[in-house]
Amino acid sequence: MPAADIDARAAVLCEDVAVALAARTAAIAGQLVDEVAEHLPAAVADDELRGLMVDGATANVGLVTAMARTWSDPAGNPPPPEVARWARATARAGLSVADVLTVYRLGHARLWRLWQAELAARTPEHELFVHASARCSDFLFRWVDAMSSPVVRIHGEERRRLDRGTEAARVDAVRAILDGEPLDTTAVSLRLRYDLERHHVAVVAWLDELTDPVDEDARLQDAVARVSKWLRPGSTPLLVRGGSQSVWAWVGCDDRPTPPAGGPPAALGDRLRARVTIGTPGHGLDGFRRSHEDAQAAARVVRLTGDAAGGGITTYDDVAVIALLTGDLDRAREFARRRLAPLTGVPGSDVLLDTLRCYLAEGQSYARAARQLGVHENTVAYRVRRALELLGEPDPGALPLRAALAIADALG
Template structure:
């Protein structure tokens, strides 16, 4: 194996590298996820302004883990850290910091705090592994050189990405548009004509608000471009006349599509019918209900945001396209997570179990109650035989330990909330 890093070319240094540092690098690779969580948790305490919401926390977790894995690979292969580019997720964080109006000094402090935390972890591993004083000193010197060179290069590249994005931001209309969107969503902007001028988007039309996101940055391809394609697909299906897209961070965008003709619930049904064609692979999208004018633009965005929150709780069971209309009850009922979890488990009992068989029974029962106990309509929606519906409903009643002919309101609400239960439980564990 060719050694790039000059400090490792001496025979003694190569021996310590193989004996001490390569195993530490392998351990860093294996522990990258846990290390990232600990580092970001500390950043949340030290720099709370950098983490306004759960999405930003998740983005920084992805970015930090990718950087740790890259550093571990550099040490394991004795590469020169000065020649490497940052992971795409890390560069995306730097660029999105401009859009979120994060100060460059705060971004740089994030790197310094992360560097300190990683060094402490490496120091502990090296001193525990290298018993010989001379080997320990050599290993610490090599590790220090690698870490500081990597951190210095990372900070330079992050600062460059930030400055390039800032230049684009300041020279374009993005800042004005972002300020206008903020005032509209906060309810401070009430003049539709002025809002249209600032947004360069006609407000006095019919809108559908949406939020598109990816769980992590792809290896190839620009995230914002991919998410923009999702809005292009949505606009095409709805025959929309204009589109407005606004970055929410490195992995998500919010936006609206609009047209002069009325947008109705039936139009959203059409979108759901071609969801796989409308949404690019790897992208998820949450939709609000149609709205008109300035207030409608604000309301449909709020609804899309609620739909996205439910989608994050439900996970992939919710599919790639989530309508607020379909999850409105769950959105209303899961704002208090502890209360929601307690309500679901109390009402459903064993029917709230997380295995696929029980979940299928619960899903069938939910549709059966929505269809006013019609086996035929339930079977049509689930594409099964009516006898299958009857069988599953009887099984669900056995699991519940009661008939579904009484107390149906609590039961229907709990069933509507059920897909979010794993996410509610997971969020509770993280908070603890």
Template sequence: MAQDLVHVAAQEAAAVAASIDVAELAERIGLRAVAVVAELHQPEDKDLEQLTVEAALPNVQAVLRGFATCESPASAQAPEVTLNWVSTLAQRGISVAAIPRCYVIGLGMCDAAIREAVQRLDAPEKVKWQLANSASRYLYGFCEKVSGDLVDYYQRERELWIRSADSVRAELVHAIVAGRPVDLHATSAALGYNLERRHVALMVWVDPRSQHKPSLQALKGAAAAVAHKLKGVELLVVPAGPSMVWAWTGGPNVTDSPPGALSVDAPLLASVGGIGAGLNGFIQSHRQARDGRRASGVFSHPSGTVARYHDMVLRALLTQDLSAAGQFVKAELGELSLDTERSRRLRATLVAFFEEGMSWAKTAERLASLDPAQPEF
């Protein structure tokens, strides 16, 4: 590539790379990959979508940096975030073919973005032609090198995973949360966890902003500590990639709202779902913990935070499903959400009560001055 740019000013390539919105391009690539690659297209699994988008970002950064500095694609290395994504694919049994397919998608979209940036450049047409073609050659070389390395890495990770004690439990859990039919008693026995009782689901993961990456054992330990505070007597923990675990705890006194604050050691984060009963409750509580995790990322919770679903359910819904958020508000408000005269009076009474510092006497005086016949107070 260096020979291609002998007659092209280095600052021109750097200017092209600098003009591209890296985060926006990476997000488009990740979302496109999730939409197009069948095994990644799992609408209920927002974690996989998020991991795919996160994995795209350092690749786009590496491509633009390599192009701008005239690096050889033969020296390209797979970013650590992408290795974690591949480990997750291996642990979930997603085909290795998903990797080169994602890179082909990324190659095409990066190439198009670079060519558009080149066309905006104030430079001779010959220079533009050289830049665009040099970028394409670098992209093809990068994708060939990195995707090949990742396929080899996937095979090693898959072999290690199959031999691990967690693999059977994790694959059973993935089948359950995906809604596939399972034999309740046989699956409970295989998991060593009673699926018929009350559960609270939780997730523990490494803060992606941290340079420190605790071991999987540390994540499992944090999940056990949170489960103990939730008064669970049974615990099921399965890896969901190298930097996250899914867990469920159950028991006669299990709660999703223990006294006192919940926390985990930095740089970990956690989320807790609501109480659910039986197999459906197992799935529902997991989805709530997943929604809490998503909201935790959207609102940039600091390391050590445990997001409880019932503390932030509306925020969680607003980040992904406005219709569901509306239904939640109606269910929680009950009669207050109705468009009736009685409901309007109730709402007015409550507004006055809060504005008067929750003083019954002041609220009564205020409402009486406005409407002596106010019946709802």
């Protein structure tokens, strides 16, 4: 076959593959992140860092497949904003330039395997496959080179910015506490200008959307200040950057803090321009760590469900059960799926489950559930009995059933 003909066919084949991969962008991004998690766990050490990597991988896959469809030259193109944000977050998390390049190497390798598999599935012709593989491989290498250089530059700029002030030392000290490293409590307290031998309530604040970095800082600091004032009027919280879109804070006091009765007022949550979670009170270094872990666990649930109690504020106590039930997401999903499987495909199963949930929420009272749902008590009783029959569960209050319903509610 003439070289010009096979080159033209190879170009078309590569474009077709790019279109096919673009349709699977979200799934492919998840695979790339899983590849990194397996070989470099530090790159996805917490939910925020992993979430930023997912956003960056999704943007990268979308960009590379779009450029491959038109054979655009990747040289000189800036990385997507999501990738730049991830690069800054890696610097804050203490990841090195070598780690950032490893992420790109792992992602490139996984994407290339997927690309080759798609090529192989689309042509049995060996010569065409070889030409198309060479063409696509060359493009991917050039794309990775073009993208990784500015990402490394962004990472370096953020690292230098941190190093210029005391923020890096404060972040390192806080991370050392959270990692359980042996510390001189007095010395670290002086460095942080925050007494660690007190009671603490941890706060995590973050933004859902990308905004101007200066505005981000102002919004996050304002949110922490408002919540701190509500928790302990007159207190000055310890505040450090936890990532490119989040801050971690601790409100300290000499006596055990008791959050005001009734939880955060709706007016406070409505005024916040950020999401906020609050941990349970704790004392000393252990309490400092545990309260932060609780606030982070609550943040994970809020990110997972998209819900926030009290407007933009969620306390750990609000979501403690769901946080514990969804600590292992895959197992939680499988448990709920298996336990509720008998209702799958049953006509009206959604109504049965909604009625059962309402019945349990109303203390297993047919009358109260009927009032909530606007139906007759007998209707509620029938639906509950029918749901329990299908599920093979004689006890509506059985813990496994309640857990499965709670997981299904949280995960959708």
